[in-house]
Amino acid sequence: MWTELAPIGRDQGSGGYRRYAWTGADADCRTWFQEQAQARGLHYESDHNGNQWAWLGDPTAGDAVVTGSHLDSVPDGGAFDGPLGVVSAFAALDELRSRGVEFTRPLAITNFGDEEGARFGLACVGSRLTAGLLSREQAYALTDADGISLPQAMENAGYDPEHIGPDRERLARVGAYVELHVEQGRALDLTGDAVGIASAIWPHGRWRFDFRGEANHAGTTRLIDRRDPMLTYAETVLAARRAAELAGAVATFGKVSVEPNGVNAIPSLVRGWLDSRAADQSALDTVLAEVERAARERAERDGVDLTVVQESFTPVVEFEHALRDEINRLLGGQAPILGTGAGHDAGILSAAVPTAMLFVRNPTGVSHSPAENAAEDDCTAGVLALADVLEGLACR
Numbered sequence: 001m002w003t004e005l006a007p008i009g010r011d012q013g014s015g016g017y018r019r020y021a022w023t024g025a026d027a028d029c030r031t032w033f034q035e036q037a038q039a040r041g042l043h044y045e046s047d048h049n050g051n052q053w054a055w056l057g058d059p060t061a062g063d064a065v066v067t068g069s070h071l072d073s074v075p076d077g078g079a080f081d082g083p084l085g086v087v088s089a090f091a092a093l094d095e096l097r098s099r100g101v102e103f104t105r106p107l108a109i110t111n112f113g114d115e116e117g118a119r120f121g122l123a124c125v126g127s128r129l130t131a132g133l134l135s136r137e138q139a140y141a142l143t144d145a146d147g148i149s150l151p152q153a154m155e156n157a158g159y160d161p162e163h164i165g166p167d168r169e170r171l172a173r174v175g176a177y178v179e180l181h182v183e184q185g186r187a188l189d190l191t192g193d194a195v196g197i198a199s200a201i202w203p204h205g206r207w208r209f210d211f212r213g214e215a216n217h218a219g220t221t222r223l224i225d226r227r228d229p230m231l232t233y234a235e236t237v238l239a240a241r242r243a244a245e246l247a248g249a250v251a252t253f254g255k256v257s258v259e260p261n262g263v264n265a266i267p268s269l270v271r272g273w274l275d276s277r278a279a280d281q282s283a284l285d286t287v288l289a290e291v292e293r294a295a296r297e298r299a300e301r302d303g304v305d306l307t308v309v310q311e312s313f314t315p316v317v318e319f320e321h322a323l324r325d326e327i328n329r330l331l332g333g334q335a336p337i338l339g340t341g342a343g344h345d346a347g348i349l350s351a352a353v354p355t356a357m358l359f360v361r362n363p364t365g366v367s368h369s370p371a372e373n374a375a376e377d378d379c380t381a382g383v384l385a386l387a388d389v390l391e392g393l394a395c396r
Contacts, residue, residue: 001087005032005071006079016076016370021114021125022050022153029071033111036090042109047170048163049129050113050154056093057106063175065394067092067386068110070126070345074118078372080182084360084379086111088180092387096395099387105175105394112345119144119153121206121273122312127345131352132166139164171352176323176393179346180358180386182374186365187338194381196336197328198319198357201347203284204277205313209236209295212305215260215268227303229270230258232295239294240274243287249278250341251287273311277341281316317347320354327356330392331385342367358385 009017009025019025030052037044037054045053053059069085089109096103113126120142128134140161142150151161188196211229237253244251252275259269274291278284292308299306328335338359346355360382366372374382 014076017073019073020119022157051126052111054109061106062173064106066108066177070112070115074116074368084182085180088383091383095387101395124348127348130167136165174353177355183359183362184342184367188361194361194378195385196338196359199337200339201317202277202341203316206311207274208309209272210307211270216266218264229304232299232302232304233270235298236295240291243290247283247286249283249287251276323354323356
């Protein structure tokens, strides 16, 4: 499975993946998922939000155990973030069948659409729509860098966007969702464990900072006469780093657009996107307040106008303790319990169904990069751990 999936959407120059929602690479990943489901005799369906489901047992019976992840990527992302959870889900089902177990609850494997938000700027679109955390109107307003709206992109890919929105009937069938994911950090590498269990997801969000100045000639405009928003943006980037260090949080300006984007032109607009995360809400609020304070102070000095827009926010997610404790018991009570600053579909769905996560060791801790990695032995350990969990939940 890994060999078949690996070439899809891979850029030959960077070695990273560009599997953006509702593109050709995304379609190829979806075809791969459907083929894997059909090869195992599973009932395949795509819901009205474009999420894929592969069912063993009656999908309408209720109290189902669901596992899976996503197949899309960030720009030049790694091979493991998302796909490891989907491949491991199919492999865990194969393992359970080889054990000859008898399923007493329905089992489903999922691929949630547009988890990374690389194309439309909002993470976990598929699961947000399903859980009712993103309205139809909000989804219809999402556009990519080329001005193509989310419904247009879905139509272009052969999907009908007319009925996107909450899927309460489907979620009512789910008794538990367990997502396996490569660790995005080095906690397991430091403890020497191949597999860990998630405790919580830090509160996190994305904010867009629009710095508006005045376009002018780079060679003839005196420094004192300039209203250069790039200066304000640069100071804001540094302020974010300082604020995060002081609060024990993280803050990143990882995306920027410039207008008119000419080498010999002072910009009229610099737009930067801030991603910030912290272990608790108070620390996150402190970081954002300090970054905005510093940005506005510098903007006033530079004669620049500033607008700050919150594009997404997810509060702290504490995974259900009862499910987490049961999973820990099924794994022998020895797996480390880890918090994480990365968002996941499991975190979004926790608002509607009991959810949990397993992490597989990442020896470098690198993620969202072509250097992202996990050893084959650790991936196998993850599959076996997931199989043990699914057996304990769905086969008792």
